[in-house]
Amino acid sequence: MIKFNKSDKEKKQKEDDKLQLGRRQFLKGSGAALGAAFLVACGAEPAASPTAVPTIVEKAATVQIVTNSYKDVVLRQIGTGVSSYNEVQEKVMEDLGFTVQMTALQTDENNQRAITQPDSWDVFDGEYFSLPLIVPSGNLLALDTSRIPAFDSISPIFTTGKLRPDSVIAQGTAPHKVMFVEGAGSTTFATEQTGYATLIPTIYNAxxxxxxxxxxxxxxxxxxxxxxxxxxxxxxxxxxxxxxxxxxxxxxxxxxxxxxxxxxxxxxxxxxxxxxxxxxxxxxxxxxxxxxxxxxxxxxxxxxxxxxxxxxxxxxxxxxxxxxxxxxxxxxxxxxAWGGGIGLNSNLEGVALDAAYEYINWWLTGWAGAFVGRQGYYSSSPENAKKYLTEAEWDFWYDxxxxxxxxxxxxxxxxxxxxxxxxxxxxxxxxxxxxxxxxxxxxxxxxxxxxxxxxxx
Amino acid sequence: MTPDQLDDHANAPSVTHTWRTRSLLHAARPYLLASPFVLILTLFLILPVMAIVVISFWRYSSFVMTPDFVWDNYKIVFSETYLRTFLNTFRYALIVWCLTLVIAFPISYFLAFEIRSNRMRTALFLLCTVPFLTSNLIRNIAWIPFLGRHGLLNSGLLAIGLITEPIEIFLYSDVSIILSMVHIYTLFMVAPIFNTMVRIDHNLIEAARDLGASQWRILREVIMPLSSTGVMIGTIFVVSMVLGDFATVSIMGGGQRASAGLAIRKMIASLQYPTAAAMAVVLLIVTLLFVSVLMSFVDVKKEL
Structure with missing residues (x-):
């Protein structure tokens, strides 16, 4: 899926400018940043360990240090375009302080890249039906759901396949069938909910x-x-x-x-x-x-x-x-129906991995859910998206x-x-x-x- | 023995040695000169082509390719659907070749013989290349609003009352594909024909005229044979490009028409590399056969 907006050219220009600006800023600040990164890497190591990573929900005082270390993080995202927007990229930069470079590809190209060129991406944004092809390659990290505080707010369509307890599960690659793997490092789909997810859903639609x-x-x-x-x-x-x-x-x-x-x-x-x-x-x-x-x-x-x-x-x-x-x-x-989500590359580690989890969490906090909701998609966490939608918008799109x-x-x-x-x-x-x-x-x-x-x- | 003589003797073998090295070097020189090119061709052409041939015999499932020696991929390529795809591709090549030749020959003739001033000739030839300032894709897409059901052409014809219903065959059909291909590839026919024509010795034409040949006879017996090399080279360009084309077929055919190139692209996109490789091998063999047959008619060396 490739989404072009009317002001595409203009946006592209903006994007180019931004990239250049980013590079310039990077050069200017690289000395200081390198120093900071070094400090973080040596001294502040524990701060970057999984347990200590503050989530967006609980913005603690320690965030400052960690955010600083995120400054040089650039996550390369490949995706089908449904969630690749400059607005999203800018908001991530504003909220989390790091860059997500988004490349929009056609569905098969996206899968092909995910499988055959794992070194070319950090974040995979794709559809659930692609998972039976991609997961066996081992390129996708089994996501530890305990690091995703808003996990419980995710629509049950993704976790159990049933919107209501009495719903009939639809035919096909329903997301819940490929949502979980058996454990860390596993490439076998689990038949029921485990603590290890393949993708964290972002948007979907009928x-x-x-x-x-x-x-x-x-x-x-x-x-x-x-x-x-x-x-x-x-x-x-x-x-x-x-x-x-x-x-x-x-x-x-x-x-x-x-x-x-x-x-x-x-x-x-x-x-x-x-x-x-x-x-x-x-x-x-x-x-x-x-x-x-x-x-x-x-x-x-x-x-x-x-x-x-x-x-x-x-x-x-x-x-x-x-x-x-x-x-x-x-x-x-x-x-x-179709469902899309984001997953991470299994070769991510250290600060980049922490940042990537932050990015996933950010998607569930509601801003992004509301953003895509205004185009007619649904958010994986409707209750959080609701916080960012006006009442009129919620009534129209969801009710x-x-x-x-x-x-x-x-x-x-x-x-x-x-x-x-x-x-x-x-x-x-x-x-x-x-x-x-x-x-x-x-x-x-x-x-x-x-x-x-x-x-x- | 005087020390001088000793010296001489000592020197003798070393002289023969340098001489030998020199002659060896001399003999090896063409090979050495050719080696960078051989290296580049081996690395970037021969090895990849060999890899394609090898992979065309592999098995695959989903995205995993397993080294093997199976004919399954070729069975798919030689199935009815893809044989028809190949036939369709050859049909496009034949039609586009005819049309580009019919268009390019008079243009080249005009440029080479009717235009007297060299500067004017160059200027007009450059004018032919102007469309190439935009990309192929854009030139394709630009046709769509013109040819569509509610496009300029249909509304124009409706307005002057020539038709009562929009003609659908203008777009997303063989018509639009061929139109666009002719548009894109004609220059590749014009350039070589023009190139051979400008090098025809005008004395020959004058001699023919002095001997009483009509304009038509001069064209048929002097100009046409002498520009045949250009026609052959143009043919090789156009036909091999049409055989490999996928973008035009995809855009102008509305994704519904098939060509060998487009089929390969679709197989690659669906990660069926071994089948795509088999299709590519068949297409490569066909193209090479075609080029080698044409090459037997022309002496390209003479042209360069």
Whole structure:
């Protein structure tokens, strides 16, 4: 996922300036900083040990020393872009005093980097479904949850898979299945909660189809509409195997073309069948395009090339922000959900590791949760995000109530006028209707091979 | 023996020795001169290509590659889908080659023979290269608002009443891919043809004219044979670039069209390196075969 904002160029410039400034400051202050770092490394060693690391929640007097030692810390983060924002980077600098360099990549590239180039990153920001691929490489640190004070505030979707105690666990790579490993240094997923986590969730959402009501002329209420002849040549699906296959499964199942034992873990026969159906529709000209990044989906929709397609929530708001009607359809079959989080490189140590834990904790304190919440994502710790959202914002984004004032995104664009309702309703309504998660399956290699065949056919 | 003689004797073997070293050096000189280049080629071309060949026989699962000798990857490459992908790639290459040749030949002819002043010729040739000041990707993307369903072209045609419904085939189709490729690659055909044409001896043309040849006959029997090397070189450029292209196919095809290059890219992105390697090996062999056939028609050395 790559997120480009309208003022991208301007921001890039700002970023460049900042980088340069950072370098200059670094050169200027490096003498003193080196000295300080040396002192910390030798004398103040105990202060940097795990137990003594003050968290943001409990800002003690000792913070000063530790913050000083963080000054030279630069954490290199690779991510899918959903949580890579300059605003976040600036706020981290302000609150924690160190730099997080964010590189936004496409989903597969992100996984590829995480697995094959562990020396090129410190912080991994990715999706839960990537974990069955990444964790066996041993590049991801098993996070000690006792170092994460806000861990208990994390939504149960991530820890038990159930939003409410009576919820049915959705199919696919549900985050809780890959949330914990058996112990420190382990690369085996634990079946229940342990003190060692793979990723700490940051943001997630329930995805569905987006459509242009002005061009369809009627509401879209089922996944099956993606294959409806009425929209021939005007639909699009996303071309990321682990996500696209789930949308495709929802579509063919809803259209009554086939059924699955477990959509989250298809058999070879099921994969053959679903890709054959897709190929058939492709050959008949059903699809206008396949998109791979956020921006493409916005352009396809805004230009009217496509009237109904797989979409991500902020892409819908980006289309709306251009003054074009676009609905993120609540469909009767339910949502496909995804969850993202941050994890750390297992080669981190010392001050950098402490800083990295601080960074994770910072994500849970609420500022960041509110920041992403204003774009329609959910925070992994809704109760903390609530502290930073206005009542009107909370009511609109989480409670599904009418917006009492216009909803403004973090970049100052008005997303919804006063009186609007969130598509799909409240947090409970949306996250409670998740039927499937983005998935990595046992037949993953076969899935990717068949998917690529469908795209190439 | 006088000390002088002794000296002479002592010197003799050392003289032959230096002579021998010198002749050895002399013999080794071309090899020594070539060695830096050989080293660079070995390190950055031969070894990586060998690695690709080796990996194409490996097994993989998720992200772990296991050294092995299996033909599985080639089985995938030679499956129906990818054979069709290859055919499609060759089709693009053939169409783009024809179009670029048809466009480039008159342009080169005009530049080489119709423009008298050297300065003007250079200026006009430089003008041809202006589009290259922006990147390929941007030149691709720039076509999208023009060709789209609600794009400039469709709205223009609708406005003058030539069509009643927007024509969808303008964008995200073979049409848009080929259009964009021709746009991007024509210069690679113009440059070598122009280059050979400007070096045609004008006396030959005058001689032909003096012997009563028509303009058409001069073109056919003097200019065309003499510029064929340029055409061949241009062909090698254009065809090998189209065979390896993935960006144009991806952007202008709306992610729905396939080419060998794009298939390789997708395999790499999904971490299926061995299959990507097998596909690359097949593509490399095809391209090399094609180039070697063309090379047998031209004497590149003569051209350089």
């Amino acid at each position: 995805d569905t189809l987006g459509y242009r009501p002005d061009l369809t002329g009627r509401p879209i209420e089922s996944w099956a509409e993606l294959l409806n002849e009425e929209w021939q040549g005007k639909t699009a699906i996303l071309d990321i195997p682990s996500i696209g296959i789930m949308d495709a499964a929802m579509v063919v199942e809803s259209a009554g073309l086939m059924s699955f034992g477990d959509k989250g873990n298809m058999t070879k026969e099921e994969l053959d069948q679903v890709t054959d159906i897709l190929k058939e529709y492709k050959a008949a000209g059903q699809f206008r395009a396949f998109w791979k990044d956020f921006n493409e989906s916005v352009n396809l929709m805004a230009s009217g090339e496509v009237v109904v397609q797989s979409m991500w929530s902020p892409a819908v708001t980006a289309v709306k922000a251009q003054g074009i009607e676009c609905v993120y359809a609540p469909l009767k079959e339910g949502y496909r 599904g109530k009418e917006a009492s004032v216009a909803m403004i995104d973090p970049f100052g664009t008005e997303l919804e006028p006063a009186g609007a309702l969130r598509d799909g309703g409240s947090y409970e309504d949306r996250m409670g209707s998740v039927v499937v998660w983005n998935s990595v399956m046992e037949e993953q290699d076969y899935l990717v091979q068949k998917w690529n065949e469908f795209i190439a056919s």
